[in-house]
Amino acid sequence: MAKKTHEVRDPVHTFVRYDSDERKVIDSRPFQRLRHIYQLAMTYQVYPGATHRRFEHSLGVMELAGRVFDVVTHSDATSSKIKKELPQLGQPRTLRYWRRVLRMAALCHDLGHLPFSHAAEKELLPKGWSHERITRKIILSKKMKAIFQSMKRTLKSEHIVKLALGPKEAGDLIFSNWEVLLAEIITGDAFGVDRMDYLLRDSHHAGVPYGRIDHFRLIDTMRILPAPPVEKGDTAIRPSLGIEEGGIHCAAALLLARYFMFSQLYFHPVRRIYDIHLKDFLKESLPGGRFSTSVRKHLLTTDNEVSAAILEAARKPGSPGHGAADRIVKHKHFKEIYRRNPDDSAVNPEAGQAISEAARHKYGDKRVRHDRFSKGAGKPDFPVLTKDKRIVRAAEISEPIARLPGISVDYVFVDPIIYQKARGWLRRNRTRIIRIPKEQ
Secondary structure (H helix, E strand, C coil): CCCCEEEECCCCCCCEEEECCCCEEEECCHHHHHHHCECCHHHHHCCCCCCCEHHHHHHHHHHHHHHHHHHHCCHHHCCHHHHHHCHHHHCHHHHHHHHHHHHHHHHHCCCCCCCCHHHHCHHHCCCCCCHHHHHHHHHCCHHHHHHHHHCCCCCCHHHHHHHHHHHHHCCCCCCCHHHHHHHHHHHCCCCCHHHHHHHHHHHHHHCCCCCCCCHHHHHHCEEEEECCCCCCCCCCCCEEEEEEHHHHHHHHHHHHHHHHHHHHHHCCHHHHHHHHHHHHHHHHHCHHHCCCCCHHHHHCCCHHHHHHHHHHHHHCCCCCCHHHHHHHHCCCCCEEEEECCHHHHHHCCCHHHHHHHHHHHHHCHHHEEEEEEEECCCCCCCEEECCCCCEEEHHHHCHHHHCCCCEEEEEEEECHHHHHHHHHHHHHHHHHHHCCCCCC
16 A cells, blocks of 8 residues: 655755655755756856855745845835836835735746756757746646745736846736836846846856845945836836946946956956857757757756766767867867957958858867857846936946947867867958958
């Protein structure tokens, strides 16, 4: 006769099942899985301290989301116009509910991340899928709904999905102004707490100063303000996250920190080539060259399983993905022979592509990798409450924000065996390669 079991549920550990003898039967899954997903993929190959995981990041985002909520919903921090547009601000019971939803959404926002986070997402999921879509699928699953419904004060899964993903990633859902505002606390481009936490946490663990900001000061100056008008004469009040003028330098520092973290850490060439080797390995070793979008299979796959597979493949010549695995394990990564140069870009905006194609023709496809990526500065057009009580656009009173640069990289890597030859070849032929032929 099978033993009866009972389940113990809580918002972090979830679904730990015990039998009648108090022996653990199932230790699952969504939140605890994030203990085994590196926040920065294989960045630890370059910055040895960058071994932190998605689990602590999610806890940090939850904490910061609660802090921001408490500041911006305080009765002394909201104007009568905003209170009229958002009646929830005058309903204490409603506020308590949405604060819990917001914190849970912050805790859940990364549940759909693949092994090694962003390193292998776009090329290794079926078309139309992303980690946000998997996150949504997990939150709306029957088991997760059961967790939310079994809590002392029940939460609606649909509300959690909206705040965790925001309108950009859940565009098929209908958002109220209140829900858009709360989602912005987590996912906002200007000062969403997801960004705030990962910049602080990544810079700390990597041991670099670029991502450090005065986030406590920034949060203390955050307010719910009317969004800047879309066009001249626009008088509609669209509540949005903004700041008091005293926090404008902190906001600029956050946006600049993001720029420097991308240019100095996230886009470090050795970090980028390890991502490429990881993708090469997974494309060869995964069934069909893709990760599954099944929730069950997703929850069973972490960095641990992939790392073990890499080690095994590296030890067995001829096994799927052996070449890429061997490079990762033995640190025999491809080496950079070219990176984006303004002078080359002035001659040919596709200089990196031209050099990559010429190198492939010269040395073969297997010995060359091209890595091109760009990320715009975004539109940090948030409202600012000046000391004389006017609402202005951030870019109007902050030159650093108005001139915030975009980020782009364009690398060409080659097999270390041909590195010296390829460098000499490129030095002799670069001008000819990047020249755009005149039209006949």
